[in-house]
Amino acid sequence: MKKPLILLLDNGSIQPQATRNLRKLAAELSRLSQYRVYPVSLQQADRIAPGELDGIPAQLLESFLSAQLERGIRDYLAIPLFFGVSRALTSFIPNLVESLQSIHGPFRLHIADVLYPLPRGEPRLIKILKDQIDPLISGSTQPRVILVDHGSPLPEVTEVRLRIARELSSLLPPDAQLSEAVMERRKGSEYDFNGERLDQVLQREAQRTLQTPIALSLLFLSPGRHAGEGGDIATICGDIERLHPGLDIRISPLVGEHPHLIEVLLDRLRSGLRALD
Structure with a gap:
């Protein structure tokens, strides 16, 4: 099976440092996993002036997926930077996927485990x-x-x-x-x-x-x-x-x-890929 395109996904913020940190984690996750990991936010981050982000605009999930779907990519794995399963994961993303499928046709977006999955914890x-x-x-x-x-x-x-x-x-x-x-x-x-x-x-x-x-x-x-x-x-x-x-x-x-957060994210990436095999 062809490997999915991998995203590191946060909720989004208008604070430039939040996007910078997301990018830093995605780059380190890419280095450790040997897969390219894209830093993507759900909302708000597009309000940050590109000049505050080294000239590179923040990417939101909707526009990012739309662009990739137009290129024919149909499988995605999202690593959520969320402690628990919030409405962003159970409502916002499913609704967005349904909307995009109505425009671009079927595709799959698998969401890996959150940072503290219940009941096992972390x-x-x-x-x-x-x-x-x-x-x-x-x-x-x-x-x-x-x-x-x-x-x-x-x-x-x-x-x-x-x-x-x-x-x-x-x-x-x-x-x-x-x-x-x-x-x-x-x-x-x-x-x-x-x-x-x-x-x-x-x-x-x-x-x-x-x-x-x-x-x-x-x-x-x-x-x-x-x-x-x-x-x-x-x-x-x-x-x-x-x-x-x-x-x-x-x-x-x-x-x-914290430098050890990347170890948790790497495990989420690997388990997410296994779930898709």
């Missing part, structure tokens, strides 16, 4: 998070850690963070306290499963004590509206620290910046 992802949080809590007594993600109205996506939190907690020092927080959640008690917003959790922790630093473990892959320099997380932390002088909030690097 121990290497937990190790990445621990690696990134360890320097922030080193030397602290009864360290406080908050695992923060985007937040989702889907219980099955929230379950990914809940599982990761339990596993990460088991690797932290015995006297550590791990809490969870989200950047976005819908109003209403029916969304209580999603957890509290980061600003609420930080405010409560600040009122409890100022003596122990708070370390944020970011369950984010790339810079965007929430994570990264100038994002909402940094703004919220700065506001809380100004309200509570003496409070020390430390923010972890992003998962997409």
Whole structure:
């Protein structure tokens, strides 16, 4: 069987560094796998001025597939830069594929496993998070850690963070306290499963004590509206620290910046190819 065209797929961001990181991961994945891997985003990245991306515009999935389909390519493998199975994977992409098939005829787009597939999980992802949080809590007594993600109205996506939190907690020092927080959640008690917003959790922790630093473990892959320099997380932390002088909030690097993430992506690529054989 002819090998499919391989994509490394993220959700997309208007932050140039997010596309740069996507391209860096795709290049490293290409080098290790010996297959060409194309960096592609679902949305938003086309709003970045090409001048901020070395003159090369970001590619969106719809236009990328359209161009390849016109060349006669019919088999694709997408490696998703997603922690869990979100609506982007279960709704957005299937709807896009159906729309393109109505124009270009039948083709196949296989989506490999996400970074933390349920129920088996991914121990290497937990190790990445621990690696990134360890320097922030080193030397602290009864360290406080908050695992923060985007937040989702889907219980099955929230379950990914809940599982990761339990596993990460088991690797932290015995006297550590791990809490969870989200950047976005819908109003209403029916969304209580999603957890509290980061600003609420930080405010409560600040009122409890100022003596122990708070370390944020970011369950984010790339810079965007929430994570990264100038994002909402940094703004919220700065506001809380100004309200509570003496409070020390430390923010972890992003998962997409860890050198061992590429090992997980390489496995997803290989297992995706085996599934298509």
